[in-house]
Amino acid sequence: MKQSKLFYKTKKEDSKQTDALSHALLTKAGFIDQLSAGIYTFLPLGLKVLKKIEEIIRQEMKAVRGQEILMPALNPKENWNQTGRWESFDVLFKVQGANKKDYALAPTHEEIISPLAKKVILSYKDLPLYLFQIQTKFRNELRAKSGILRTREFLMKDLYSFHTDEEDLEKYYSKVAESYTKIFNRLGIESFKTFASGGNFSKYSHEYQTLTEAGEDIIYICNNCKIAINKEIKGEFKKCPECGKPDFREEKASEVGNIFKLGTKYSLPFDLKFTNKNGEEKPVIMGCYGIGLTRVLGTIVEVNHDDKGIVWPKEVAPFDIHLLEISESAGKIYKELEDEGFGVLYDDRQDKSAGEKFAEADLIGIPLRIVVSSKTLEKDSVEIKRRNKEKLELVKIKDLVKYLKS
Amino acid sequence: MKQSKLFYKTKKEDSKQTDALSHALLTKAGFIDQLSAGIYTFLPLGLKVLKKIEEIIRQEMKAVRGQEILMPALNPKENWNQTGRWESFDVLFKVQGANKKDYALAPTHEEIISPLAKKVILSYKDLPLYLFQIQTKFRNELRAKSGILRTREFLMKDLYSFHTDEEDLEKYYSKVAESYTKIFNRLGIESFKTFASGGNFSKYSHEYQTLTEAGEDIIYICNNCKIAINKEIKGEFKKCPECGKPDFREEKASEVGNIFKLGTKYSLPFDLKFTNKNGEEKPVIMGCYGIGLTRVLGTIVEVNHDDKGIVWPKEVAPFDIHLLEISESAGKIYKELEDEGFGVLYDDRQDKSAGEKFAEADLIGIPLRIVVSSKTLEKDSVEIKRRNKEKLELVKIKDLVKYLKS
Numbered sequence: 001m002k003q004s005k006l007f008y009k010t011k012k013e014d015s016k017q018t019d020a021l022s023h024a025l026l027t028k029a030g031f032i033d034q035l036s037a038g039i040y041t042f043l044p045l046g047l048k049v050l051k052k053i054e055e056i057i058r059q060e061m062k063a064v065r066g067q068e069i070l071m072p073a074l075n076p077k078e079n080w081n082q083t084g085r086w087e088s089f090d091v092l093f094k095v096q097g098a099n100k101k102d103y104a105l106a107p108t109h110e111e112i113i114s115p116l117a118k119k120v121i122l123s124y125k126d127l128p129l130y131l132f133q134i135q136t137k138f139r140n141e142l143r144a145k146s147g148i149l150r151t152r153e154f155l156m157k158d159l160y161s162f163h164t165d166e167e168d169l170e171k172y173y174s175k176v177a178e179s180y181t182k183i184f185n186r187l188g189i190e191s192f193k194t195f196a197s198g199g200n201f202s203k204y205s206h207e208y209q210t211l212t213e214a215g216e217d218i219i220y221i222c223n224n225c226k227i228a229i230n231k232e233i234k235g236e237f238k239k240c241p242e243c244g245k246p247d248f249r250e251e252k253a254s255e256v257g258n259i260f261k262l263g264t265k266y267s268l269p270f271d272l273k274f275t276n277k278n279g280e281e282k283p284v285i286m287g288c289y290g291i292g293l294t295r296v297l298g299t300i301v302e303v304n305h306d307d308k309g310i311v312w313p314k315e316v317a318p319f320d321i322h323l324l325e326i327s328e329s330a331g332k333i334y335k336e337l338e339d340e341g342f343g344v345l346y347d348d349r350q351d352k353s354a355g356e357k358f359a360e361a362d363l364i365g366i367p368l369r370i371v372v373s374s375k376t377l378e379k380d381s382v383e384i385k386r387r388n389k390e391k392l393e394l395v396k397i398k399d400l401v402k403y404l405k406s
Numbered sequence: 407m408k409q410s411k412l413f414y415k416t417k418k419e420d421s422k423q424t425d426a427l428s429h430a431l432l433t434k435a436g437f438i439d440q441l442s443a444g445i446y447t448f449l450p451l452g453l454k455v456l457k458k459i460e461e462i463i464r465q466e467m468k469a470v471r472g473q474e475i476l477m478p479a480l481n482p483k484e485n486w487n488q489t490g491r492w493e494s495f496d497v498l499f500k501v502q503g504a505n506k507k508d509y510a511l512a513p514t515h516e517e518i519i520s521p522l523a524k525k526v527i528l529s530y531k532d533l534p535l536y537l538f539q540i541q542t543k544f545r546n547e548l549r550a551k552s553g554i555l556r557t558r559e560f561l562m563k564d565l566y567s568f569h570t571d572e573e574d575l576e577k578y579y580s581k582v583a584e585s586y587t588k589i590f591n592r593l594g595i596e597s598f599k600t601f602a603s604g605g606n607f608s609k610y611s612h613e614y615q616t617l618t619e620a621g622e623d624i625i626y627i628c629n630n631c632k633i634a635i636n637k638e639i640k641g642e643f644k645k646c647p648e649c650g651k652p653d654f655r656e657e658k659a660s661e662v663g664n665i666f667k668l669g670t671k672y673s674l675p676f677d678l679k680f681t682n683k684n685g686e687e688k689p690v691i692m693g694c695y696g697i698g699l700t701r702v703l704g705t706i707v708e709v710n711h712d713d714k715g716i717v718w719p720k721e722v723a724p725f726d727i728h729l730l731e732i733s734e735s736a737g738k739i740y741k742e743l744e745d746e747g748f749g750v751l752y753d754d755r756q757d758k759s760a761g762e763k764f765a766e767a768d769l770i771g772i773p774l775r776i777v778v779s780s781k782t783l784e785k786d787s788v789e790i791k792r793r794n795k796e797k798l799e800l801v802k803i804k805d806l807v808k809y810l811k812s
Contacts, residue, residue, distance in 0.1 A: 007473045007537060009526045033522060035478055035485075037505075041522060042476040050476070067413045070448040070456070072441055073479070073542060074559045079441075095501040095511070097558070098548045099443075105501070105511075116439060116447060120415045131413060136479060136542055142504045152503070153480045 001044075001319070003347040008043050010360055020214045022298035023147020025310050029363045031318075038144025038152035045364070046297070048318035050155065053187060053293050053300075054134055056315060057157050060183045064175055066132040066159050071112045073136060077102035079111040083269050093140040105138035110262070110288065113160050114270040121284060123275045124164050128172060132159035134293070146214055147298060149254060154294035161287040164276065169261060169285045176289050180208050180257050183291070188313025189299050191256055194219050194228035195241060201263030204233070208257035208291075212302040215254035223247045254299045262286040310365030311387050319345040321404075322366035326354045330372035333382065333397065340401050362387070368404075407450075407725070409753040414449050416766055426620045428707035429553020431716050435769045437724075444550025444558035451770065452703070454724035456561065459593060459699050459706075460540055462721060463563050466589045470581055472538040472565050477518045479542060483508035485517040489675050499546040511544035516668070516694065519566050520676040527690060529681045530570050534578065538565035540699070552620055553704060555660060560700035567693040570682065575667060575691045582695050586614050586663050589697070594719025595705050597662055600625050600634040601647060607669030610639070614663035614697075618708040621660035629653045660705050668692040716771030717793050725751040727810075728772035732760045736778035739788065739803065746807050768793070774810075 008030030026032045031046035042050055058068070074095075080086035086094075086104065093105035106112065113131060120126060137156045144152055159176065163169040177193060184191040191208040198204040209219050209228060218231035222240035224247055229237050231250075239246045267273065267284040276282050304311045312318070320343045323330050334346040345366060347357050354373075361369050371383040381394040384403075395403045414436030432438045437452035448456055464474070480501075486492035492500075492510065499511035512518065519537060526532060543562045550558055565582065569575040583599060590597040597614040604610040615625050615634060624637035628646035630653055635643050637656075645652045673679065673690040682688050710717045718724070726749045729736050740752040751772060753763050760779075767775050777789040787800040790809075801809045 005471075005473075007475070007526060007535060033525065035518060035522075036480075036482045036507075039478045039480050039482075041478060041518070044473045044475055047474055047476050065411075067411075067450045068453055069413070069450055070453050072445045072447060072559045074442075074445050074544070076442045076445075091504070093501055093503070095499055097499070098497070098546045101442075112441060112447070116441075119439065120413060129413060138480070140504045153478045 001345055003345055004349045006044060006345070008045055010363060020145075020147035020149055020298065020302070021305065022149065022214065022301035025301050025305055025363075026148065026298070029310060029365070032148060038141055038150070040148055040151065040153075040294075045318045049300075049312070049316050050293060050297055052316045052318075053296055054155070054157075056186050057183055057291060057293065058134065060179050060186075061132045061157065061159060064130065064159075064172075064179050066130045068133060069131050070133050070135060071106070071109050071116075073105050073138065075104045075106045075109075075112055077104065079115065080104050083111055083266065085111065091139040091141055093138045105140075107137050107139045108288075108290075109133070109135075109158055110160070110266045110286075114266040114272050114286070117160075117162055117284070118270060118272045121162060121272065121274050124277055127162055127164045127274060127284070128168055129162040130159065130172070131162075132157060132289075146216065149214060149295050149298045149302075150216070151294060154292055156293060157291045159289040161289070162272075163285040163287070164274065164282070166263070166285055169263075169287050173259060173261060173287055176259055176287075177206065180259065180289075180291070184208060184210070184256060186315050187296060187300060188316065189256060189296065189303055192219065192221055192226060192228040192253070194230050194253075195233065195237070196230040196258070197233050198261065199265065201265055202261035205258060205260040207255045209253035210256050210299050210303060211251050212254050212299060213252055214298075214302050215252045217253050217255055219251055219253045220248040221251055223249055228253075254295065254302065256296050256299050257289075257291040259289045260287065262288055305365070308359070309363035312365045312367060314367050317365070317367050319343040319366050321345070321368045321370055322361045322364065323347065324354075324357045324361060324369065324371045326357065326371060326373035328372055328374050328377050330370075333370075333372060333400070336401065337404075340405075342404065370400075407751055409751055410755045412450060412751070414451055416769060426551075426553035426555055426704065426708070427711065428555065428620065428704035431707050431711055431769075432554065432704070435716060435771070438554060444547055444556070446554055446557065446559075446700075451724045455703055455706075455718070455722050456699060458722045458724075459702055460561070460563075462592050463589055463697060463699065464540065466585050466592075467538045467563065467565060470536065470565075470578075470585050472536045474539060475537050476539050476541060477512070477515050477522075479511050479544065481510045481512045481515075481518055483510065485521065486510050489517055489672065491517065497545040497547055499544045511546075513543050513545045514694075514696075515539070515541075515564055516566070516672045516692075520672040520678050520692070523566075523568055523690070524676060524678045527568060527678065527680050530683055533568055533570045533680060533690070534574055535568040536565065536578070537568075538563060538695075552622065555620060555701050555704045555708075556622070557700060560698055562699060563697045565695040567695070568678075569691040569693070570680065570688070572669070572691055575669075575693050579665060579667060579693055582665055582693075583612065586665065586695075586697070590614060590616070590662060592721050593702060593706060594722060595662060595702065595709055598625065598627055598632060598634040598659070600636050600659075601639065601643070602636040602664070603639050604667065605671065607671055608667035611664060611666040613661045615659035616662050616705050616709060617657050618660050618705060619658055620704075620708050621658045623659050623661055625657055625659045626654040627657055629655055634659075660701065660708065662702050662705050663695075663697040665695045666693065668694055711771070714765070715769035718771045718773060720773050723771070723773050725749040725772050727751070727774045727776055728767045728770065729753065730760075730763045730767060730775065730777045732763065732777060732779035734778055734780050734783050736776075739776075739778060739806070742807065743810075746811075748810065776806075
């Protein structure tokens with residue numbers, strides 16, 4: 001993509017909203033645009049990152065045998081009445097249609113997926129079953145805060161599992177727990193599996209918490225085994241539930257995912273049951289597993305930046321290479337790199353100084369910067385710098401593709 | 407994908423909602439599930455088709471240099487007040503937040519993209535600009551009808567273009583018109599470019615209409631040049647606006663896309679202007695171009711089915727191959743075909759008769775059916791049948807991949 005054509009505009013000024021650095025950096029670098037408090041547009045750069053996050057999560061959900069579906073945001077009131085959450089869910093957007101019917105804008109989909117699963121699940125042969133979606137959700141927050149970490153509208157992955165018994169749920173729950181660790185590592189945000197309150201079925205649920213000053217949670221991390229405990233339930237724990245040692249440190253963190261044993265909480269109100277091997281009817285045992293993609297995007301920036309700008313982890317970077325032309329055209333190299341399959345942002349702008357181009361490349365944060373200038377061309381070379389390293393390297397143009405692929 | 411694991415359930419009964427065959431067939435074959443009138447869940451089969459439609463449209467939007475962004479569904483009332491459409495738009499869902507702010511659930515995004523573009527467009531050098539999104543939209547219909555052809559929540563592609571003058575808009579408008587013809591051909595739904603009312607800037611807009619009894623529109627097609635005219639404006643036209651001949655036929659059709667010259671309708675209220683080469687400020691000239699993906703999916707089924715079920719066009723089929731095992735395992739062939747990169751639905755179910763499997767394969771409508779049975783294995787062969795042909799063919803297993811790739 002030629003940067004002269006890219007729809008974005010970096011801002012000279014820092015954003016006024018200072019409670020989350022990710023908001024400021026993503027806005028300043030032209031990845032997102034705030035429409036209203038807690039409501040954002042993803043500009044081309046931001047959407048590219050969001051799509052990469054989405055694809056990583058989709059791959060890993062398929063690896064744990066999740067089948068992708070897409071449920072609607074508009075949910076009939078009756079479904080939410082069935083569980084009592086029409087009244088009790090604290091951040092439910094409610095809207096009335098011209099048909100005088102009331103709808104919720106779904107912040108989660110247990111009320112939809114349980115009666116849906118009931119249409120297919122009859123016997124133990126239909127279980128286990130794993131369904132996920134990547135879908136836009138809504139939360140009627142009184143106050144939006146922390147930039148894109150807590151918004152009124154956001155993209156979320158929610159996986160739901162259905163089992164014959166608790167043992168099977170337990171096995172799958174562990175599998176998803178491993179999957180989550182893998183996902184957050186791929187996304188460039190180390191996360192701590194954190195004990196949290198569990199509702200009435202299970203004593204605990206688990207959150208995945210990434211350390212950042214912008215986070216809303218306080219967690220206690222075991223210095224021995226890296227398991228963490230959310231402050232909300234810390235009182236109970238004198239010792240680490242994993243290793244038994246009493247040695248914790250307190251940290252601020254952002255919840256990027258959670259996994260939850262639902263048990264029969266939703267299968268009972270929706271009469272979701274199956275016939276077991278003995279011909280008896282039993283309620284289906286459920287689990288649910290969420291990751292907030294929009295919040296992940298913000299958290300990646302919270303933990304991957306320096307004083308010059310964003311430092312994108314390779315797997316989620318909007319482009320592989322930022323190609324800067326200084327005084328001499330880099331058009332031929334641009335074409336060659338694109339033909340070789342690299343994603344290249346080509347700074348072909350004629351009205352920007354070298355200094356402006358360098359500063360903006362650091363702000364945008366693409367992993368690899370390649371500079372073409374009269375100075376490098378004198379040596380038939382380009383200058384290469386990684387965003388997260390200081391070292392500058394001259395590489396012969398004829399060796400460039402080989403160098404990049406090695 | 408093993409069919410024994412696929413989340414779906416074909417229905418024996420026909421759907422009660424009979425005003426659109428696509429609704430009945432897609433529900434019966436397990437592609438979609440109606441949650442409430444005009445509100446649907448896409449099951450794995452349906453979502454696969456929707457994603458293929460999405461990818462075709464995305465490719466063609468990039469081919470006309472569109473940059474993809476993602477705007478929010480929650481729109482502040484102020485944006486819609488700015489154009490007067492908070493009051494005048496007839497199917498606007500309105501919702502109040504806990505913060506006492508009013509929001510619209512966007513059915514279209516001129517009110518958002520115009521002030522967004524204003525942040526980037528300063529001079530003629532920033533034009534032309536083409537932005538699109540593929541995003542969930544809402545319409546507060548009094549009555550939902552025609553199954554998934556007219557819903558309260560739906561996926562839509564909307565492209566917006568920004569120009570210095572009408573001539574440039576005209577050029578791009580023609581380019582998108584060609585792109586739309588290509589898109590609908592790829593999607594397997596021949597469409598007629600149809601003159602429709604144009605608002606106050608341009609005398610006419612154009613709709614893309616696909617002939618189907620389930621359609622809500624009446625169009626008049628020129629028997630000479632295939633241009634059509636919507637009944638709403640037909641009165642003016644004694645002769646075809648393209649070829650001048652007065653020879654029309656009347657047809658029922660479904661509007662799958664539209665293209666619209668907006669002119670300054672939205673740039674004026676949002677003060678979206680640019681500085682031209684002479685240093686003068688001028689309003690930006692806009693166009694907009696929509697395709698309803700959910701409706702396209704329904705329309706594909708309306709025009710591609712027979713009395714046994716759906717007949718998916720190749721490019722949007724949920725799988726390439728439906729592999730039926732009758733009495734003998736087809737597991738080895740399944741693995742080989744998947745390894746070769748084919749998308750295969752493998753009917754491995756042990757509790758279904760051959761007759762049930764054949765009937766369901768016809769209902770689901772995957773383009774190519776491969777049967778493995780003791781009869782075919784006697785000849786070291788499989789039986790191949792295309793969904794849209796009657797002919798059965800025996801192909802040696804050792805030649806199968808070569809046959810499929812030829």
